[in-house]
Amino acid sequence: MKSGRLLLALSIISRVGVVTILCALALLTHYHNLKSAYNHPRLVELSSGKTARFAYEYTDKFLSLFGEPEVEARKSGGMTWSIRLAGVPFTDPVAALSVLAKNHRWELGFALGLIIPLSLAFIFGRVFCSYICPASLLFFTISRIRKLLSPIFYFPDLKMNRGFSWGILAGGLVMAVYFSHGIWIFILPYFAVGQTIYAGIASGTLSVALGSLILFSALDLFLGKQFTCRYVCPTGRLLGFIGRKSPITIQRDASTCLDSCQSCIDVCPMKVQPKYDESIDCSICGECLTVCPPQCLSIGLRKKPTSTQT
Amino acid sequence: MVLPLIEKLPLVAQVKLRRFLRPPGAQKEALFLQNCIACGQCANVCPNQCIDLYGIEAGLENLGTPRITARAQACILCMACTQVCPTDALEKLEPTKEGKRAVQMGIAVLSEDLCYSFAGRTCGVCYRACPLPGEAMTIGLFEQPHVHAEHCIGCGLCEQACIKMPQAIRIIPRLELEETEATKAESS
Ligand code: SF4
Ligand code: SF4
Ligand code: SF4
Numbered sequence: 011m012k013s014g015r016l017l018l019a020l021s022i023i024s025r026v027g028v029v030t031i032l033c034a035l036a037l038l039t040h041y042h043n044l045k046s047a048y049n050h051p052r053l054v055e056l057s058s059g060k061t062a063r064f065a066y067e068y069t070d071k072f073l074s075l076f077g078e079p080e081v082e083a084r085k086s087g088g089m090t091w092s093i094r095l096a097g098v099p100f101t102d103p104v105a106a107l108s109v110l111a112k113n114h115r116w117e118l119g120f121a122l123g124l125i126i127p128l129s130l131a132f133i134f135g136r137v138f139c140s141y142i143c144p145a146s147l148l149f150f151t152i153s154r155i156r157k158l159l160s161p162i163f164y165f166p167d168l169k170m171n172r173g174f175s176w177g178i179l180a181g182g183l184v185m186a187v188y189f190s191h192g193i194w195i196f197i198l199p200y201f202a203v204g205q206t207i208y209a210g211i212a213s214g215t216l217s218v219a220l221g222s223l224i225l226f227s228a229l230d231l232f233l234g235k236q237f238t239c240r241y242v243c244p245t246g247r248l249l250g251f252i253g254r255k256s257p258i259t260i261q262r263d264a265s266t267c268l269d270s271c272q273s274c275i276d277v278c279p280m281k282v283q284p285k286y287d288e289s290i291d292c293s294i295c296g297e298c299l300t301v302c303p304p305q306c307l308s309i310g311l312r313k314k315p316t317s318t319q320t
Numbered sequence: 321m322v323l324p325l326i327e328k329l330p331l332v333a334q335v336k337l338r339r340f341l342r343p344p345g346a347q348k349e350a351l352f353l354q355n356c357i358a359c360g361q362c363a364n365v366c367p368n369q370c371i372d373l374y375g376i377e378a379g380l381e382n383l384g385t386p387r388i389t390a391r392a393q394a395c396i397l398c399m400a401c402t403q404v405c406p407t408d409a410l411e412k413l414e415p416t417k418e419g420k421r422a423v424q425m426g427i428a429v430l431s432e433d434l435c436y437s438f439a440g441r442t443c444g445v446c447y448r449a450c451p452l453p454g455e456a457m458t459i460g461l462f463e464q465p466h467v468h469a470e471h472c473i474g475c476g477l478c479e480q481a482c483i484k485m486p487q488a489i490r491i492i493p494r495l496e497l498e499e500t501e502a503t504k505a506e507s508s
């Protein structure tokens with residue numbers, strides 16, 4: 011129970027961290043501008059005010075810890091879709107598929123960016139969904155709102171076929187081939203969040219992506235807990251598939267598990283059934299660990315299939 | 321490449337006249353759209369804040385891709401964006417004379433009837449803004465500017481600098497040049 015709460019807290023902290031990084035990257039656009047236009051705190055204050063000077067000075071100090079500020083600042087940028095942090099590239103596997111479908115080739119740097127996301131998925135399964143995805147913070151909040159209001163309102167919780175999101179992945183790829191890769195902005199919730207944050211902070215405009223975010227939130231609120239994550243978002247499905255045999259996943263101690271209990275199945279936002287030793291799509295969010303009465307669930311090394319069958 | 325039926329949807333606005341430039345290093349429009357993943361890293365890194373990202377106004381094709389509005393803020397050819405583009409939608413270029421000469425964003429076209437210099441009022445502001453003076457643009461009597469299309473890279477600095485309202489010098493974006501070339505080839 012304690013470890014479940016810990017995981018839950020960790021997942022919230024790390025996702026808030028990701029959103030903060032996205033905001034900081036968007037703000038970096040202004041820093042680049044101030045740096046190349048004025049390159050002096052006093053001039054920055056004269057042109058853009060005290061707050062800008064404060065932010066400028068501290069960004070400068072922070073970046074000069076690593077080297078020449080202007081050079082260091084250029085090492086980071088982008089959104090969750092394709093991002094560089096301190097020079098390390100991260101590429102969304104869906105972006106890679108999209109480029110492959112349209113172009114039939116990858117640039118080296120772009121392909122290298124796949125290493126970290128794919129290894130994470132191979133080792134931990136769908137952890138991206140609970141610890142990194144900025145959209146899931148929104149969906150997590152909505153699921154808590156559902157829970158809070160459930161005594162007053164009835165919120166349906168639909169179950170559909172998992173094939174639905176594979177269909178959306180295929181549809182998205184076809185769309186990307188006919189249009190351009192930009193259409194993913196409407197399909198992928200985290201890309202929409204990235205666009206909204208970037209447009210809002212760097213250009214001061216409202217992004218069209220906000221529309222799809224509102225749609226996804228409505229789906230989550232009225233159709234089911236984390237409905238978008240389960241049946242719409244192709245990335246989640248893809249990562250779940252890649253990590254279906256991940257060495258680290260949800261574990262059940264069958265000897266203490268209660269026959270009459272269904273708590274973990276009811277609570278799981280991804281509709282995984284830990285009770286039946288299902289682990290595909292588990293995002294290690296820790297929700298089920300917090301509700302299991304005999305505490306027979308844990309996150310750990312996957313047991314050999316022979317022992318799970320007993 | 322657009323499906324004929326989908327083209328009829330209101331989402332795919334057929335904006336024929338696009339006064340927007342792509343960042344430097346962009347290849348032919350079709351190739352650019354094929355490569356650009358709409359990641360926004362070019363807009364993120366531009367110290368000149370001249371790149372912004374398309375919304376839905378120019379159709380699904382352009383969604384999230386970068387554009388430059390030269391009259392508002394023209395590209396200063398620092399080449400930062402070409403260095404960070406992860407997919408080679410923007411070819412890597414250096415901010416040197418050679419790098420600048422390799423850029424093809426469009427071609428500047430001067431309307432002599434708007435230009436101050438051609439009306440006898442010596443101006444020459446655009447010439448002073450040009451990053452390739454003497455090559456892309458030369459200057460004659462009364463500071464009258466002359467664009468040399470074969471050397472002009474279409475950066476738009478002259479369009480931004482022009483003190484006439486509306487501007488006497490405009491960039492025809494590469495996309496439009498390609499389209500006119502295609503129609504010419506068709507008709508001949
Ligand atoms: S399924 Fe998609 S939207 Fe949901 S948490 Fe995972 S990546 Fe984010
Ligand atoms: S089984 Fe479900 S509730 Fe439990 S950790 Fe995995 S995703 Fe979360
Ligand atoms: S070359 Fe520099 S100024 Fe021009 S669009 Fe790229 S980053 Fe901006």
Ligand code: SF4
Pocket residue numbers: 355356357358359360361362363384385386404405406407408409410
């Ligand atoms: S950095 Fe390259 S791929 Fe990304 S939006 Fe700009 S041109 Fe497109």
Ligand code: SF4
Pocket residue numbers: 427428449450451452456457467471472473474475476477478479491
């Ligand atoms: S003539 Fe204008 S568009 Fe052409 S290179 Fe010079 S400043 Fe740039």
